[in-house]
Amino acid sequence: MTDLLRAEGLSAFYGASQILFDVDLALQEKRTLALLGRNGAGKSTTMKALAGVVPARHGRIFFGGRDITRAPPHTRAQLGLAYVPEDRQVFPEHTVEDNLLIAAKSGPDGRRDWTLPRIWDTFPLLTKLRSRQAGRLSGGEQQLLVIARALMGNPLVLLLDEPSEGLAPIVVATIGKVLRELGASGATILLAEQNMHFCLRIAEEAVVIDKGKVVHRQDTAGLAGNDDIRRRYLAM
Numbered sequence: 001m002t003d004l005l006r007a008e009g010l011s012a013f014y015g016a017s018q019i020l021f022d023v024d025l026a027l028q029e030k031r032t033l034a035l036l037g038r039n040g041a042g043k044s045t046t047m048k049a050l051a052g053v054v055p056a057r058h059g060r061i062f063f064g065g066r067d068i069t070r071a072p073p074h075t076r077a078q079l080g081l082a083y084v085p086e087d088r089q090v091f092p093e094h095t096v097e098d099n100l101l102i103a104a105k106s107g108p109d110g111r112r113d114w115t116l117p118r119i120w121d122t123f124p125l126l127t128k129l130r131s132r133q134a135g136r137l138s139g140g141e142q143q144l145l146v147i148a149r150a151l152m153g154n155p156l157v158l159l160l161d162e163p164s165e166g167l168a169p170i171v172v173a174t175i176g177k178v179l180r181e182l183g184a185s186g187a188t189i190l191l192a193e194q195n196m197h198f199c200l201r202i203a204e205e206a207v208v209i210d211k212g213k214v215v216h217r218q219d220t221a222g223l224a225g226n227d228d229i230r231r232r233y234l235a236m
């Protein structure tokens, strides 16, 4: 299998403080990889480094075989790397439908698999809300909207930063169902999460980080039964 996205020896800093230490990650095409770790472990910083929002001080990032280590965020997006940050930024004054249409474009390979009709099919909840102002949606609805909006750009890879965070269990279940369906339809996803249980039926494999270092890798099914790692590095 081909690594679609790969980080090698990644380090990142905020000012003088080093946050990531020698992080290696490989995401294969059509797979979902969970990036697990406690609050403050470095998940968001890793996602930002991959998206180009935070510079990599050392190491290399390859996307589709191309070295994107120094590429700015918009170039990475054009190449098909869609980053969905944890803050769920929507265009609050615009309707749900307009938020989606603003992002509509063909993928880097010319594909246009994701169009409005397919979004309505995949996200029935958004269909009902299509005319509502995005600023009036609940947190869970906004999370669904930002995932859907990323898909409208027909990306090759989705970087999702803690989509389940702070949401009610019923909404978390809805988001989980959507991500499982996306994975089954061949999407390639890197899913940063604190919540291991949320990832279990979504990601095949997990990378665990702690204090900015990769400390463990395992298939998610095995990790669920790995009490030692869970106790040491995850909040459960």
Ligand SMILES: Nc1ncnc2c1ncn2[C@@H]1O[C@H](COP(=O)(O)OP(=O)(O)O)[C@@H](O)[C@H]1O
Binding pocket: 014, 019, 037, 038, 039, 040, 041, 042, 043, 044, 045, 046
């Ligand atoms: N903008 C920032 N400036 C300085 N330190 C930061 C900044 N953002 C995050 N950090 C620190 O970097 C570490 C990793 O944070 P983060 O990547 O957000 O972790 P996670 O997403 O796993 O909760 C934490 O110690 C956090 O306090």
Ligand SMILES: [Mg+2]
Binding pocket: 043, 044, 045, 086, 161, 162
């Ligand atoms: Mg985070």
